[in-house]
Amino acid sequence: MAVTIAALAERAPEARIALTPPVISALARAGAAVIVEANAGAAAGFVDEDYVAAGASIATRANAIAAADVVACVRRPDAATLAALRAGQVVLGLLDVWDNPAELTAVADRGVSVLSFDSLPRQISRAQTMDVLSSQASIAGYRAAIVAAETYGRYFPMMVTAAGTAKPATVLVLGAGVAGLQAIATARRLGARVTGYDVRPDAREEVTSLGAAFLATAVDAVGEGGYARELTEHEAAQQRAELAAAIASFDVIIATAKVPGRTPPLLVTADTVAAMRRGSVIVDLAASSLGGNVAGSVPDAVTTTDAGVTIIGAGELAAQMAPAASDAFARNVTAVVASLIVDGALVVDPTDDVIGSMLTTAPAKEESRS
């Protein structure tokens, strides 16, 4: 009997969905049947008929949960859904393990395998096909450059016309992780003059290989898992001062510095914003309820200062490209699910280096279900 994977509708405003029609045949080959909650894909542009045509079944939420071996979701489900999960089931998603961890631990203690992409060991090569943080960051970085171009009142490329020449826009990307590198690449595609910055000195080569300049500061900080370590208060102040001196000369700032589970560093102070030219645009991908990289950024809102600088609080840009973001998310989900199916049965192995890291609470013994 096939393992059954259910994709549930997310809570608005989340527009993504964890499984999309293109992955259903791959899941079938891996030994998994798919059930999708009715209308769950609509906000991402996938209608029920598309799922059915690809081989999935449509069901009510309750029936989908009841039938599922694995419940796949984008965000942590609501309390009622978590309460409906039973021992032996797997729940898989971007569960935000740092937010109210007790709620997840309680689910795990009931014998549910709670697997979150937040804690995927991203540097293990086998995990890269499962890396939701990376696939979604890539979309967010691409979209950050597009949104910046849409907001900026001038051309990104240099334009030579009969009546004169328009200079290319100058773009500074703060943070050269997946999102930052994709923002750099996209702004470069559009013809902007791009500079990248990262506190990890190793990022220089990646930035310059995309044809961008690298902004160096005296502060450097290599951390664990490929992320920057947290700076001391003294280092952070020095970093802000060095950045402030550079930022005023740019037309567009795209800030992408964030580490899962940590408060984003403040890189652009109110004084630095005030020093920017009228018409400048800042996109803050770190904007969140905990703050962002930019003073004055408001999550999911666009604000313009009295001096004419526009600040876009853009912590959830991937969700704004829900069709592509869902497809990528679904491929990552599929890779995890495929790794959980052994000889046609679902096996959650807490000693597996990838799966074990994703488990919120490692169960005491190996669970299996066929």
Added chain:
Amino acid sequence: MAVTIAALAERAPEARIALTPPVISALARAGAAVIVEANAGAAAGFVDEDYVAAGASIATRANAIAAADVVACVRRPDAATLAALRAGQVVLGLLDVWDNPAELTAVADRGVSVLSFDSLPRQISRAQTMDVLSSQASIAGYRAAIVAAETYGRYFPMMVTAAGTAKPATVLVLGAGVAGLQAIATARRLGARVTGYDVRPDAREEVTSLGAAFLATAVDAVGEGGYARELTEHEAAQQRAELAAAIASFDVIIATAKVPGRTPPLLVTADTVAAMRRGSVIVDLAASSLGGNVAGSVPDAVTTTDAGVTIIGAGELAAQMAPAASDAFARNVTAVVASLIVDGALVVDPTDDVIGSMLTTAPAKEESRS
């Protein structure tokens, strides 16, 4: 005594302004002093201090008109402003000469030189630095591609990732004038797979030189002034049918087919829209109160069909990039003004091939003022 040029505030929602700080020094070299109506540049991102710093004066609207030899505007001014103009003055702008021409003729009959960019002879090489239709179309075409990318729920470029490959977006640009070519170039920069279409067969070379494919139809129509001639009803029906067959396979349509003073041709019917895939995006640069290239496009509005196709009515895209659009407009105004100043005096010569064409009603004799 210097010739005086005044730039007036436009009526909202027009955000552009006819003169910007960067052209003021060039106008001074040509022998012209600039007066700007107070706060007139604010919507385009130019504050009064910027104009003053560049050498212009700030005045009330009434004082600016009173002092001006040339009144420069983006759109046709309101009736009160036209009534305030006096014999010997020049009014210069995109006056929309096909809309209520009697209002402009009445002004010309009072001895005002009414010069409109609408009727610039665009194929005369000396006129190219004055070509507002071209400079604004270039911005509109660039922006059309950016807006399409911002609206489309997937990547424009091909993306190869650990978890799989995302196909590039397929973009069809209808109309390969200045706007269409710039839309093609911008969509190409972003990595989309682009096809261009124009009813003028000569456009093929321009389209393919940008790296796009050319969509050929059996209908061709070369007209005057570089524009397409109007098709017969039979030809237009054939064209729509041929386009319909092609359009359904594209993710994004950017429609740019319009000729000043003519109703835009309907290129994309409701049936054609209905045949497009869910998630497809159409940007209609011809959208206007007279209709557009696309059935169902609403000027300055975004609509999504029940089948999930988004149609953006975008007849005024240049105005949405008011800083760049105003700078370009101002350079075009400056070129006209410079050509009107002879030995320090303003000379409107109706026998001049460029100026004569721009004049709404050619005065009986040469006017001059010093």
